[in-house]
Amino acid sequence: MNEFAIFWEWLAFAARWLHVVTAIAWIGSSFYFIALDLGLRQRPELPPGAHGEEWQVHGGGFYHIQKYLVAPATLPEHLTWFKWESYATWLSGFALLAILYYAGADLYLIDRTVLDVSAPVAIGLSVASIALGWLVYDLLCKSPLGRSDTGLMLVLFAVLVAMSWGYTQIFSGRAALLHLGAFTATIMSANVFFIIIPNQKVVVADLKAGRTPAAILGQQAKQRSLHNNYLTLPVIFLMLSNHYPLAFATQHNWAIAALVFLIGVLIRHYFNSLHAGRGNPHWTWAGSVVLFIVIIWLSSEPETLDGLAEAPPSPVAEAFMASEHFPAVRDTVMGRCAMCHAAVPGWEGVRRPPKAVALDSAVEIAERAREIYLQAGVSRAMPPGNVSGLTEAERALIVTWFEEVRR
Known part of the structure; x- marks a missing residue:
């Protein structure tokens, strides 16, 4: 198993998790203080220099807040x-x-x-x-x-x-x-x-x-x-x-x-x-x-999604395409995935390829090798509900293909 690819995926997950949590904390406090600032009330008995005050109730208690400009x-x-x-x-x-x-x-x-x-x-x-x-x-x-x-x-x-x-x-x-x-x-x-x-x-x-x-x-x-x-x-x-x-x-x-x-x-x-x-x-x-x-x-006018297939493959993609397992992997992905992941999806109800990922060309499949390995090889995330019937042997083939090249 390619430990580095799995570690990197979890590292991205951890960073995303941290980012979401800290963003919630920042946005929450920001929204709160803007609302607090706009809701301040003035009265003659405020202390010298105080711009306004507000009473709030939360968590079973009362808060008396005063702002100094x-x-x-x-x-x-x-x-x-x-x-x-x-x-x-x-x-x-x-x-x-x-x-x-x-x-x-x-x-x-x-x-x-x-x-x-x-x-x-x-x-x-x-x-x-x-x-x-x-x-x-x-x-x-x-x-x-x-x-x-x-x-x-x-x-x-x-x-x-x-x-x-x-x-x-x-x-x-x-x-x-x-x-x-x-x-x-x-x-x-x-x-x-x-x-x-x-x-x-x-x-x-x-x-x-x-x-x-x-x-x-x-x-x-x-x-x-x-x-x-x-x-x-x-x-x-x-x-x-x-x-x-x-x-x-x-x-x-x-x-x-x-x-x-x-x-x-x-x-x-x-x-x-x-x-x-x-x-x-x-x-x-x-x-x-x-x-x-x-x-x-x-958004009704789609972007052309076949540009990458016309461009020359990257060195990494060339290595995956040179693998002896690539023809079988290519046929598997095109047969099990490309009905949705295509420039013009053939699956009923799918108008755009999910995440704009088109897998209907050899170059695109090679460029997306790591994603295919993680989504359909190591995990069972794709296809959703295994609607296209990807077999365990085909998943094992994807794993073997990726790990032999990235060894």
Whole structure:
């Protein structure tokens, strides 16, 4: 048994598990504090410097919360910081990006019908684009444009649309939407690391030194926190998009991603308005539904999926194709899997190949050797319910083929 392939698969699972858990912690605390901030109430008896207060009930007890817009007159001994949720989410996400897309660049990151580059070049473009995104965003926020929340958000949306289109011109569709999510999530986490927490630390240091903290520090942190609030829902969609080929494997995937940002803004506007006591703008839900219908319509024109078969096989794929077992494996996969995993699926009710994986060519089968080994050889995940009747002898053949080549 190829222990390394199995170990790598579990490593990816562990990284994904950690990423989901930390993201839940970060998003949960972010949503909570935005709702708390918008729900604050003012009254004459508040302590000096207090901006508002709120009473909450949860877990059988009552909580009395007061917010100071800059800082209280005296600093309490115990102060809870919210930062590691953000840092751990980004670190685990980048680890998952490296495990899946960098280590598997030839399969997941690169589409040679889009841009024929080597794995190191593709990885370099990935890292550079993610870092550049934060630099451009930070400069825009610190520019005179940053004084206008509306103007800044419009320019940032234009940047995200441009990056959405740009990524589809460099990477595979699956990697393009994933990278747009990483691009946006990096901005969000960097906001915490470079602006929100440092500004709060300056405020704490000023208080300890007996100085009055500058109000601009809190204003900057609040602006970045607001941006994070509006970007959260689109990022979640983009991170999940790699499981849905109608999102990433269509001609208009970049436009779908752009519309998702608008849907996210509309939904957050509804909840922000509700929490702030500014009414229930139900029109935001109608707008979201209309945009989602447009997304469904845009996804109806499929992306050409036979490009990889026309491209020359990678060195790894050539090794699998040179195996004496390959002809039998190829016939098995085409007979048991290609009725669904084909550019034009023949199985009733299947309109697109699952996960945009087409196994109706020798090159594609060789390129997907590791996935076939894990999904149909070592495990029984494929075919679903063994509907095509893949035999134990055929599964053993797949295992033998993969392990002899990767020995």
